[in-house]
Amino acid sequence: MTKQMHLAAHFPGVNNTTVWADPRSRSQIDFSSFTHLARTAERGRFDFFFLAEGLRLREHKGRIHDLDVVGRPESLTVLGALAAVTEHLGLAATVNATFNEPYELARRFASLDHLSGGRAAWNVVTSFDAFTGENFRRGGYLDRADRYTRAAEFVATARELWDSWTPDGTPRPFAHQGQHFSISGEFTVPRSPQGHPVVIQAGDSGEGREFAASTADIVFTRHGTLEAGREFYADVKSRLARYGRRPEDLKIMPGVTVVLGDTDAEAQEKAADIRRRQISPQNAIVALEQIWGRDLSAYDPDGPLPEIDPDPDSELVKGRVKVGDPFTVAAKWRALSEAKGLSIRQTVIETSGRQSFIGTPASVAAQLTEFVAADAADGFILVPHLTPGGLDDFVDHVVPLLQERGVFRTEYSGPTLRSHLGLPTPVRKG
Structure with missing residues (x-):
């Protein structure tokens, strides 16, 4: 049987993905924006709709970073409302495992799963800094290793709670004693x-x-080439056996962008224009300052990269994950800039691009199919550059071609998100 592709829609909510200056760009908060994108995804028979999350507004130079999205509704609230206006589409919320507790979060996700008829999903993330922790009573932050151990125990504890009712609908007492959580009661x-x-x-x-x-x-990952995708895919899938899992029990879905045109050349031109508008002169300097940790507002975005070294101890930027060792990143950017004769803005554009599929609907359908057939992915999470209509053309023009190729469904095969994804129903433990 031909390997089937999975598709999901990501509602843009962070960074400079959205092209705000486009006259078709609408609100990131109005419910009409969420319903438009979700209904478009369901019309395209997508597996799920995916919401990002953030627990604190980012700051830059001591002020709210106004080139970012400022304000974002709580994800589970939005998805609960979307459950009433969709029938099949999975509903995925990004919720933090560092500043939540298992009982309450398991309860909220179980409620969404019931309200939606079995379509809920949880994107588990952790927090990395004390800046975010200031919004919470407990405050502080966890070391990297502790964040993952807490997250793993968090998910395991939530699953114990979800399993605590008997098949005939009777609640049973639960008790969990672990490194991070010690709870008991009835779910x-x-x-x-x-x-x-x-x-x-x-x-x-x-x-x-x-x-x-x-x-x-x-x-949910990101890899810029077919080769990188295949390496990641093979590595992660090879780890499953040690946990008693099969390769098909885990779906690998990179986040990607798609730009369509009547010809491949037109699509490439549109994609270049989108990147220029996403990386404005102001955004280019901000991106540079995030690496260098210095105020570089005096530099010309169309000029060369600064010769000064980064400040590794800087707190110029708060609320953003660091991309790695600043000296290593700066050296890599300088080498690229010198080799290609790139300005600051051009360097940022070249280094910040997400994996994109660019071309006519037919060529994009062929590229997506190749990635899946080559085991570089099981499917894709599409990140549009416009809210809320950024997936309209893809659903209208690419999805029918994928269906004709026999690599994507024409109808939903079951009522739950697990049925969309071909995932097994968890066996109740205890």
Whole structure:
């Protein structure tokens, strides 16, 4: 049987993905924006709709970073509302495992799973800094290794709670004693229609890959080439056996962008224009300052990279994950800039591009099919550059071609997100 492709829609909510200056760009908060994108995804028979999350507004130079999205509704609230206006589409929320507690979060996801008829998913993320922790009573932050151990125990504890009702609908007492949690009582929500909500994880580190192999149902990743995608795919899938899992028990879905045109040349021109508008002169300097940790506002974005070294101890930027050792990144950017004669803005454009599929609908359908057939992915999470209409053309013009190729469904085959993804129903333990 031809390997089937999975598709999901990501609602843009962070960074400079959205081209705000486009006259078709609409609100990131109005419910009409969420319903438009979700209904478009369901019309295209997508597996799920994916919401990002952030627990604190980012700051830059001591002020709110106004080139970012400022304000974002709580994800589970939005998805609960979307459950009423969709029938089949999976509903995935990004919720933090560092500043939440298992009982309450398991209860909220179980409630969403019941309200939606078994379509809930949880993208498990962790927090990395005390800046975010200031919004919470407990405050502080966890070391990297502790963040993953807490997250793993968090998910395991949530699953114990979801399993605590008997098949005949009787609640049983639960008790969990572990390194991070010690709880007992009775769970208030019966076992949900798909057993457990689907668990999503994002991360490319060794710890992240191991966490995905042991715990996740979906990995949300990003890889810029077919070769990189195949390496990641083979590595993560090879880790599953040690946890008693099969390769098909985990779906690998990179986040990608798609740009369509009547010809490949037109699509390439549109893609270049989108990148220029995403990386404005102001955004280019901000991106540079995030690496260098210095105020570089006096530099010309169309000029060369600064010759000064980064400040590794800077707190110029707060609320953003560091991209690695600043000296290593700066050296890499300088080498690229010198080799290609790139300005600051051009360097940022070249280094910050997400994996994109660019071309006519037919060529994009062929590229997507090749990635899946080559075991570089099981499917894709599409990140549009416009809210809320950024997937309209893809659903209208690319999805029918994928269906004609026999690599994507023409109708939903079951009622739950697990049935869309071909994932097994969890066996109740205890």
